[in-house]
Amino acid sequence: MVNIRIIEVAESTNTSLSQLLQNEQLPSGFMLLAKNQTHGRGQKGNIWESLQGENITATLLLKPQNLESADQFYLTMVVAIGIVDLLKGLAPEAQWSVKWPNDIYCADKKIAGILIENVIMGNDFGYCLAGIGLNVNQHKFLSDAPNPISLSMITGDIYDINTIAGQMSISILDRFSHLESGHTGKLRADYLNHLYLRGIPALFLYEGKTIKAEIQDVDIYGRLRLLRTDTREPIIAAFKEIKYLQ
Structure with missing residues (x-):
């Protein structure tokens, strides 16, 4: 109802x-x-x-x-x-x-x-x-x-x-x-x-720098998990710690 x-x-x-x-x-x-x-x-x-x-x-x-x-x-x-x-x-x-x-x-x-x-x-x-x-x-x-x-x-x-x-x-x-x-x-x-751009290399602003990374996952706390495409370094970022640039 x-x-x-x-x-x-x-x-x-x-x-x-x-x-x-x-x-x-x-x-x-x-x-x-x-x-x-x-x-x-x-x-x-x-x-x-x-x-x-x-x-x-x-x-x-x-x-x-x-x-x-x-x-x-x-x-x-x-x-x-x-x-x-x-x-x-x-x-x-x-x-x-x-x-x-x-x-x-x-x-x-x-x-x-x-x-x-x-x-x-x-x-x-x-x-x-x-x-x-x-x-x-x-x-x-x-x-x-x-x-x-x-x-x-x-x-x-x-x-x-x-x-x-x-x-x-x-x-x-x-x-x-x-x-x-x-x-x-x-x-x-x-x-x-249904996650936007998941698995697709994209540009992000992280720690004051532009990086290219792929979204891999979102953990149970809502943090975004990414993998940098150049260094293959994993990144875990909470809301406001990372910004889409595209």
Whole structure:
């Protein structure tokens, strides 16, 4: 059952849902969907551009029951692959991938971004706020983002935002149910199989230098594992320690 509350406007759906949780007992799987998000937040403090009523700007609440805090990157996998599952169903001929750690790409263009904010209580997992920006119907992007694309630009169709949001919720919660059942192997394999540029020599900025390396893996802590193409030196890099240059 889809559990979505639609609001007219929010500065950030992650912030708004966090505030709701201070006053309401909300179940796992609850989604807050804003028709207009004025200050959507992305990774590294970036602003997520979205024209009013044309895209999904939402936050999904997840409450894992058996997840240790050290394994929290599985939630990034759940949300990312859940979105990929949805998009593959809507545009099966397109080339979908996850750009580490949590952007969704169609070929070399970005269609969605995810902001995961976890609340940890000691060694126990509290809850996860999965903020999602998915470009659905927008065709003109005004920011200086280099490579945006929308679902409508790919397929030529126009979509009902509420319907797509509901389908996205179902898709992510299906992956979440697998995590709750302890089936992490397939989840991790699907994430790795959809990893952008995996196994392809590419340029990265690492420790202030441009290097060429191949993405090999992502460990359970969410760190990227690469192999330099010149020295064959292995590299393990956490988020913000390495940057794609292509």
